[in-house]
Amino acid sequence: MSAFNLETCARSNILALEPYRCARDDYKDDGTNILLDANENAYGPSLTTAAASSASSATTSSGPEIDFLGLHRYPDPHQRGLKRLLCNLRNTHHHTDKKITPDNLFVGVGSDEAIDSLMRCFCVPGRDRILVCPPTYGMYSVSAQVNDVGLVKIPLLPAPSFALDVANIKQALSNEPNIKLAYLCSPGNPTGAPLAKEDIRQLLEHPTWNGVVIVDEAYIDFSPEGSSLAEWVAEWPNLAIMQTSSKGFGMAGIRLGSLFASAPIARLLNSMKSPYNITSPTSALAMYAFSPDGLAVMHANREKIVAQRERLIRELPKIKGIGRLRGGIESNFLLYELLNKVGQPDNVTALAVYERLAENRGVVVRFRGKEHGCLGCLRITVGTETEVTRFLESVGETLAEVNGHDIVVYSDEEKREVEANAVIS
Ligand SMILES: Cc1ncc(COP(=O)(O)O)c(C=O)c1O
Known part of the structure; x- marks a missing residue:
């Protein structure tokens, strides 16, 4: 039994909010009316x-x-058609027999809007705090700072599991005052590792904490079918799941994020949003992407990404100076250590490789070595076959330049040894 109570958890000014109304809430654009209202x-x-x-x-x-x-014309402020397609996609019945409906949804300008809206809905500036688990997506803390909301950090367990430290999180939720939201990320960024459902359940069942568990599933479409917990919001009033069309669906340019939650939470977020936050081109393109034709394209592209991801996992350990794969393989990126001359993971080496790759080779990856538990790490997005070929060539040569050795690829004997030591999950 959780201690969650929306009436005392959400901000009182938001609970009392009267949403903006327009004439088209009452009279739809059915193609026969002349619209002289807006x-x-x-x-x-x-x-x-x-x-x-x-x-x-x-x-x-x-x-x-x-x-x-x-x-x-102004776009539809409610987007129920789009929301119905999202429900069809996520009503998989892997996690509950119950069904989610458009009333369980908020759609925003990327999931970045949802991250921020949740904070404005639940956290009183200057008083309330959120819990985050580093290493994690940077926008949770940026949004917190913008909203004058404090951070409680409980790091993930060390690589390669990057699992939730459930005992310490539960303790913080029991003892630290004014934590309203816990932002979790599954699969994680930059870890690529999924969080265990049972760990999330333990937080949802916290007996004294009056707050909401948020699971950011931005990369969920690269995970095995049925991994998304979106429909689980039908079981848990204190759970919210965020997703985006930017990753698996390859539509970062349309800026569409979705948040699944209990109907009362979704209602609050919808009442707060600016009325026409989703543009007509965005919803038209997203509705295509979520249709059977669009899903077929998404699945075909996902297969290509998975093939290139496997190629990187096969080929990178053969390159001298590439260390261990940290974290998981459930996203469209991989987190790898870079080693210095004496074979140790090292930020100076990783940063030098990162800079030289971009400046000399035109290959841009992400340096993540300063993130908790990611010493010497680069995060590499899985690209097209041609891009991966160019990356593999460039990274080996750049490592040889930085570390001052001739060998780019290990000999067969050395290769067998590194492959035997490669960490694949
Ligand atoms: C974990 C995570 N959440 C959310 C986002 C942002 O998604 P959107 O493009 O929908 O704003 C990203 C983008 O990199 C991300 O990595």
């Missing part, structure tokens, strides 16, 4: 007739100056 421009968007004509002829027979993805 001070839009009935003559259409400021785009050339040629652009409007080619776009509209693909979608509609109405005049080109009137239609161009409906850009001259």
Whole structure:
């Protein structure tokens, strides 16, 4: 039994909020009404007739100056069609027999909007705090600072598990005052490691803590089918799951994030948001991506990424100066140690390789050596086959330059030895 009580956990000003209403909450744009309620421009968007004509002829027979993805109209503030598709995707019944509905959803401008909205909904600036588990995604602490919300840090257990330190988290939730939200990330960034469902359950069952467990599933579409806990919000009033179209769906440019939560939490977040936060092109493109055709493309691209991820795991240990794989392999990136001349993981080496890769070879990866438990680590996003080829060549040569050795790839005998020692999970 958890001690969660939304009425005392959320901020009182948010609980009392009257959401902004527009005339189209009452009278929908059904194509027959003339819409003179929202001070839009009935003559259409400021785009050339040629652009409007080619776009509209693909979608509609109405005049080109009137239609161009409906850009001259405000978008749907509720996005229930989009939310229904997201529910279809996540009602897998791997974690509950219950179903989530559009009432369980908030959609925002990337999951970064959801991260921030949760904080503004639950945390009183200057008083309340959030719990984070480093190494983790940097926006939780940026958003906390912007909102004048404090941080309680309970590091993940050491690599390669990067599991939750459940005992210490539970203790902090019992003893530290004013923690309202716990931001967890599964699979983790930069760890690539999934969190254990049973560990999350233990936090949800905390007997005295009045707060919300948030699981950021940005990379969940690279995990095995059924891994997402989104539908679990139907069981737990104190759970929120964040997802994004930026990673598995390859649509970072449309800025669409989603948050699954109990209907009362979703209602609060929806009442806080600016009314038209999701643009019409964003929802049109996302609805395509979540349709059977779009899902087929996503699955095909995921297979290609997984193949390149496996190639990196096979090839990187053969390169002299590449150390252990840290963390997991459930994302579209890998976290690897870089070794110095004497074979130790080392930030000076990792930083030098990072800089030379970018400046001399045009290959940009991420230096993560300063993150907790990531000494000497680079985080490498899995690219296309050509990109991975170029990265593998460049990293070996750059390591040889930085460490001053000739060998780029180990001999067969050396290779067998490093492969035998390679950590694969
Ligand atoms: C763990 C995690 N959460 C959220 C995000 C941001 O997602 P979005 O593009 O939806 O804002 C990222 C982006 O890198 C991420 O790594």
